Amino acid sequence: MAHHRVFSQTKQQCRAFVSGAQSVLNPAWLFLFAPYELQFIISGYSSDIDLVDLKKHVQYYGGFHGSHRLIKWLWEIVEKDFTADERRLFLKFVTSCSRPPLLGFSYLEPPFSIRCVEVSDDQVSLGKTKKTLLQLVVYFVD
Missing domain, CATH: 3.30.2410.10 (Hect, E3 ligase catalytic domain)
Structure with missing residues (x-):
């Protein structure tokens, strides 16, 4: 049941996200970043404003x-x-x-x-x- 909710139910949305990301980012570049760095690039971080x-x-x-x-x-x-x-x-x-x-x-x-x-x-x-x-x-x- 959990596998269905996490993977199967969101498969279409995940593919659309990956397709959109690949249209603006070279997929080979993604391996240059750690997951937290990608998170920062995509959505920034919530630290205080300088x-x-x-x-x-x-x-x-x-x-x-x-x-x-x-x-x-x-x-x-x-x-x-x-x-x-x-x-x-x-x-x-x-x-x-x-x-x-x-x-x-x-x-x-x-x-x-x-x-x-x-x-x-x-x-x-x-x-x-x-x-x-x-x-x-x-x-x-x-």
């Missing part, structure tokens, strides 16, 4: 810069207040992917950017995102 690398490769626009008060607050919250899972959710919010690029954030295309958006006192706006662009609203308080 925030140093992310901050190193972020681009700022609209008056923002790395030492801007709002940007310092943002990174402080992400670093100190967010859990590893919340950092992955933040990354997913700004890039649509919960895992960093395999070779680091320098390979993120387009690069992660944060732009300052100003609104007048009578407008209400929230931070929003487009692909790899986080738009943060700056409210001026007297």
